Amino acid sequence: MAVTRTGGASARWLSFAEAQTAQLPFDDPAETVITLDYSSGQRALEDDDFPFEVLSDIAEAESWRKEINRPTTHIHKWWAQRLGTVFRAMVLGAFAPSGTDLFELFYKPVRIKDAVVFDPFMGSGTTIAEAVKLGARGVGRDINAVAHFLVKCALSVHNRKAILDTFHEIEYDVADKVRSYYRTTLPDGSSADVLYYFWVKVIDCPSCDTPVDLFSSMIFARHAYPRKYPKSRAVCPSCGGINEVRYDAKDAQCTSCNKCFNPSDGPANGQSATCPTCAHKFPIAKTVRTKDEPPEHRLYAKLVLMPDGTKTYLPATEEDHKIYAKAQRSLSRRKNAYPIVGITPGHNTNQVLGYNYRFWHQMFNARQLLCLSFLADRIREIDDTVLRELFTCLFSGALEFNNMFASYKGEGTGAVRHMFAHHILKPERVPLEANLWGTPKSSGSFSTMFEGRIRRALDYADNPFELRVDHSAGKRKTEKVYGLSEKIGFPVAEDYASFAEGKRVYLSCGDSSATDLPDGSVDAILTDPPFFDNVHYSQLADFFHVWQRHILGDDGYRQQDTTRSEREVQNAQADDFTERLSGVWKEAHRVLKDDGLLAFTYHHSRPEGWRCVLRALMEAGFGVTAAQPIKAEMSVAMPKHQAKEPIDLDIIIVCRKRSQIQKHKWNGDLFSTVTPVATRQASRLIDSGRRLSRNDVRIIVMAQVLRQLSHAHSMEDALQILDDMNGDTEALIEKIHSLQKNRSKKQKGVS
Template sequence: MFQLHAEVTRGEVLEKIQDELDLSSPPSTMELPSHEKRAIESEDFPIEFISDIAERESWRKEVNRPPYHVHKWWAQRLGTVFRAALIGASAPEGADVRELFHSPVRFPGATIFDPFMGSGTTLGEALKLGSKAIGRDINPVAHFAVKNALQFHPRAAVQKAFDGLEAKVRSKIQQYYTTATPEGEQATVLYFFWVKSLSCPNCSSDVDLFSNYIFSRHAYPKKHPESRCLCPRCGEINQVAYNASSVTCSACESEFDPQAAPAKGTKATCPSCHTTFGIAGRSREVGGPPSSRMYAKLVLQSDGTKRYLPVSEEDLELYSEAERQLEACQHLFPQVALSPGYNTNQAMNYGYSHWHQMFNSRQLLCLGLLGKAVSEIPEPAIRDAMLCLFSGTLEFNNMFASFKGEGTGAVRHMFYHHILKPERTPLEANPWGTPKSSGAFSTLFRSRLLRAIQYCEDPFELRLSGGKSDKVFGLSETIGHEVADNFSDFGAAKRLYLSCGDSSKTDLENGCVDIVATDPPFFDNVNYSQLADFFHVWQRHLLGDNSSETTRSAREVQHQDVEAFSGRLGDVFRECHRVLKDDGIMLFSYHHSRTEGWSSVLNALRTAGFVITASQPVKAEMSGATPKNQAKEPIDLDIIVVCRKRGADRPSATPCAQDAEKAASAQVSRLAVSGRKLSRNDIMIILMGQLIKQESMGSLAEEPSKLFGADLIDAAIERLVSLRDELQSRTCPAQ
C-alpha cells in the first residue's frame, strides 16, 4: 500500500486509492425502488449466506472491521450483517443479494439514519455503499468513538503524533517497568501479578484472595500442561502441571495443594485461624476496596525470552517511588465518585467509591502522563484520534483486568463479563508496552488505530470458498468524512452527520430518511451508560470538558422496567416514523431470551405506527463473547426486524400463530440444512420474530392477541427443536 504524507488532502488520497485499486468492474449505481417490496422483505433473503460470512468475521472482528473496534462499545453487531441488510433494504425484490454483496454497488440516493449508532457499524457500512449517513446516540462515549472512526485521518500525521508521544513519555513510563533478573541483567516487565487481600475479622491476619495458587497456565492446558504456581509459604515461583494437586516448593520444600486456596466463591477462609467470612461484606466493613499485594512478574529478557520471577525488594521500592511521584503531580487523573446503579453497585458493594480506585498508583501515574501528553497534541482531529486510542487502552490497564494465560492475548480486559466485576487477582500490564505486550498503548496503536486507518483507505469484504476465506478489495467507497455540525450543513454538502442526544427529538426534517437501520438497546441489566462512565471521566478530564461527570440520562432507552423501556423505545420509533419517507423501511437487529423483551418491542412499534413486514434470522454478536459462551443454551442469532409505516396499503390482518410457526419452521430448516448449529434459544427467537410480525399486523383498535401464551410458545418450540434434530441427523449422521 502506498504511503501518505502529512500534507496530503483527503481528495488526493481518494484519487490515489481509486487509481491503485484493481477493480474487476466499475461501481454500479442503483436507485431505490419506489413503493416496491425490497429484497430484505422476501422469504428467500439469503440468511444462510450472510450468517456464514458473519461467522467468519466474528472471530477476528478487530481485523475484519477494525474502524468499529478502536474503542470499546457493548453488543457490537457485525458489519457483514449490516452491509447485507442495507443492500437488501435498498434493492428491489428479486435482486440477487449474494451477487450484490460482492459487487461494487452504490446507492448514492439513499439517506440512512441510525438513532442508536453505538460503535458506528451501520453508518460505516452505509458510507461504503455510497449513501449518506446520519447517526445519533445519547451517550457521549459512543459519539466520540464513532466520530473518530469515520473521520479522515492522514496516516502520516497520525504516525507523527505517535512518534512525538513516544519521544515525550515512553522513557518516563518504562522506567517504572524495568527490573533486574537474579543474574543482575536488566529486563523489561511485561506484567506484574497482584492479589487482593482482606484482614480476617477474627484474628486480623491478612488473607490473600487467591482461589488457586496456580496463577499462569496455557490457554490449551491439556496440550501444554506447564503452569506457574506461587508457594503460599515463601513466595517462590514453581513450574507445575496445570492440574497438580500436590506440590513441593523448590525453595522452601514445603508441600501444599495449589488447588486449595483461601477464596472460594463469595467467601474466604483465613489460613491462620480458619475463620470463614464473606468477601463483599468484609470489604464494606473495612470501609474501602480490598488492599493489593504484588507477588510476581513476567519479564522480557535481553535475548527476547520471557521469564516468570518473584517480586523483588527493588520492585517494591520502584512502586513506592511511583506512589511518591503521583502525590507530587496535580490533576493528573480524574477523581470522580461512583453513583449507585445496577452495574456500579457491583463495584460499590466491594468498597469502591471512585473510578480512580480501579487503578493502582503506578497505573494512575503512567496513564496520567500519557493522557496529558495526548491532550497537548495541537491538531484537534489527530488529538482526538489518539485520545480515543488512549481511552480504549484503559480497558486493559486497570486493576479489574486479569491474566488470560499463555498462548493467547495475555490481558483479559475489565469488561470481559460485561459487568464491573472486581478482580481478586488483577494483572498490571506495562501501559506503553513492547512488541510482545498485550493491551498496551504502543501495540494497540498498530493493531487497532493503524489497522482501522488501513481499512478506511482500502475496505474489503470476506468471501468464503472451500472452507477458507479471502479478502475482496475494491467493492466499497473509502471511509473518511467531514462531519456536519447540523442537519442544514449535512443537507447542503456533507455525507455524514453525527449528533449526541435523545433520539426521540432530532433536528431532522419530516420524511428526509430512506432507511432507518439500527440496533436498539436491550431490555436488560447491562447499563451501557454506567459502564461507559469508566471511559467518560478520563475523556472529559483530558479534553477539559465541563459537561456532566456521567453519561447517564433520564431519557436513555435502556431500562430494567419493561414499561419504561417500551415507552422510551416507542418515543424513538415515533421520531423515526416522522423522519422516514412514506415508502421507506425501518430495520433493526434484536434478540432476547424472555417474552417480555419481545412484547415490549412489539408495543413500541405498534404505538409508533409501524407494521413488521419481515423477520430475518442471521448470525449475531461476537462468537467469543463471554456471556454467550457461558449460557447453557446460547443465543447465536439476531433477528433483523423489517418494518414499514402502517397505512391504507397495508390493511390490518388477523394474527395467526400457525402462520408464524410455519414461517419459523422454514427458517429453522434452511439454517439447519446449511450446517448451522441452532440452540433451543436460537429456535425460540426465530419463532418470536415471526410471532411479533403476526401480532404487528393486527388492528390497533384491538388488544394484541394471545400469541405470546407460554403454552403455545413452548409447544411450538418443541416441534421446531424436533425438526432441527431430524434435519441435523440427516445432514450429519452419527458415525
C-alpha cells in the same frame, strides 16, 4: 438498479437483468460500479429467500476477530458491537429491489448515491460505516457521549503522516518515563522490561487480623489450552517462590523452600475465604464492606521479557516494591493527575460500590495512575483537534486493559483479559498490571494498541474489504475481497444544516426521540436498539467518559461528568423501555419517507422483550413486513459461553409505516401462518450446518408472531392475542427445536 461504467468514452448503462449476471471485477470499482436505483416497491430485505444462511457464515467468520475484520468500528470498546457483514447486507437489502440476488450483489462494487441512512442508536457506528462504504450518506445519533466520540474518531478524515508523526512525538516525550517504572534487575545484574505484574487482593481475617490472599488457586499462569500445553506456574503460599507445575496438579514441593502445598487450592473458595493461620471461614464481600476503602493488593510475581526475547516468571523482589513506592510518591506530587469523579449507584455499578470502590480512579493502582497521567498530559498538548481526539480515543481504549480489574488470560492468546470481559464491573481478586507503554510482545499497551487499532483502522479505511468464505475441499477458508467499497474518512457535520449542504456524515449526541431532521428526509433507518435487559451501557461507559473529559475538557457533549440520561431507552423496567423505544420509533416515523424501510436487529429470550417491541412499533405506526434470522455478534463473548441456552442469532425485523401496509385480523392461528415460515427458516439454518439452541428457535418463532400481529387493526387486539398464545408458541418452539434432534438421530443411523 443499473450499472454504469465510469471509464470515459466507454461509459454505458446496463439493464437490471444484465447487471444481475454481469461478471464484475473486484479490483477496480472506479471502472465498473453498480448504482442502485431505490425506487418504491418491495425490497430484497423483505424477500422470503433472503440469503441469511450464507450471510451468517460470512458474519461468523467476521465475529471471531471483529477488531481485525472491521477495525474502523473497533478502535474503542463498545458493548454489543454489531457485525459489519450483517449491516452491509441490510443496507444493500434495504435499497435493492425484490428479486435481487443479494449474495451475488454482496461481492460487487455497489453505490447507493444520495440515499440517506439514519441510525438512531449508533453505538460503535457499524450502520454508518457500512452505509458510507456503499456511497450513501449517513446520519448517526446516540444518547451516549462515549459512543458519539468514538464514532466521530472512527469516521473523520485522518492524515496518516500527521498521526504517525504525533505518535512518535509522544513516544519521544513519554515512553522512557513510563518504561522506567516497568524495569527490573536480573540476577546477573542486567536490566529487562517487565511485561506484567501479578497482584492478589488481600483482606484481614475477621478473627485473627492476619492478611489473607484471595487466591482460589495458587496456580496463577497457565496456557489457554492447558490439556495440550499442561505446563503452568504456581506461587508457593509459604515463601512466594514460583514453581512449574501441571495445570491440574494437586500436590507440589516448592523449589525454593522445599515445603509441600496443593497448587490447585487457595484461601478463597466461591464467596468465602478461609484464613490459613487460624482456619476461620468468613464471607469475602461482607468482610470487605466492614472497611471504608477498597481491598488492598499484594504484588507477588512478574513476567519478564528477557534480553534474548524469551519470557520468564519471577517472584516480586524488594526492588519491585521500591519502584512501586517511588511511583506512589511521584503521583502524590502531581497536580490534577487523574479525574476524581464519584461512582453513582446503579445496577451495573452496585457490585463495585459493594467493594468500597467509590471513585473511578480507585480502579487503578498508583503506578497506573502516574503513567496514565504522563500520557494524558502529553495528549492534552496536541494542537490539532482531530489528532487530539484520536489519541484520546487510543488512550481511552488502553484504559480497558490497564486497571486493577483486568486479569491474566494466560499464554497462547492475548495475555490481558480486559475488565469488561463479563460485560460487568467485576472486582478482580487476582488482577494483572500490564506495562502501560508496552513492548512488541505486550498485550493491551498504548503502543501495541496504536499498531493494532489505529494503524489497522487507517489501513482498512483506505482500502476496505469484505470476507468471502470458501467451503471447497471440505475445509472452510476465508479470504479478503478488496475493491468493493469507497474509502472511509469524511468531514463530519455537527448539525443538519451542514449535512444538507452536502456533507456525507452527520453525527450528533442526544435523545433520538427528538432530532433536527426534517420530515421525510430519510430513505432508510437501520439500527440495533438497546435490549430490554439489565446491562446499562451508560453506567459502564462512565469509566471511559471521566478520562475523556479529563483530557478534552467539559465542552460540548461532555458537560456532565456522567453519560447517564433519564431518556435512555435501555431500561430493565418494561413500561419505561417501551415508552422510550416508542418515542424513538415515532421520531423515526416522522423523518422516514413513506416508502422507506425501518430495519433493526433484535433478540430476546423473555416474552416481555417481544411484547415491548411490538407495542412500541405499533404505537409509532409501524408494522413488520419481514423477519430474517442472522448470525449475532457474540461468537467469543463470555456471557454466551456461560449461558445454558445461548443465543447465537439475531432477527432482522423489517418494518414499513402501517399506512403503507394492508391490515388484517389474525386470530393467532400459528399452524397456517407462523409455523410454515418459522420451520422453513430454522430448517435452512440447520441444513447449512448451524446448530440452533432453543432460544435461537424462540427468536425465529417470536419474530414471525410479531410480523402477523403488527398487521392487526388495533394494538390492543395484537397485544391481547400475544398474551393469550404464550403456551402455543412454547409448544411450537419445542416442536421446531426437536427437528434438529431428529435429523441428528437419522444422520447417526445412516452412518
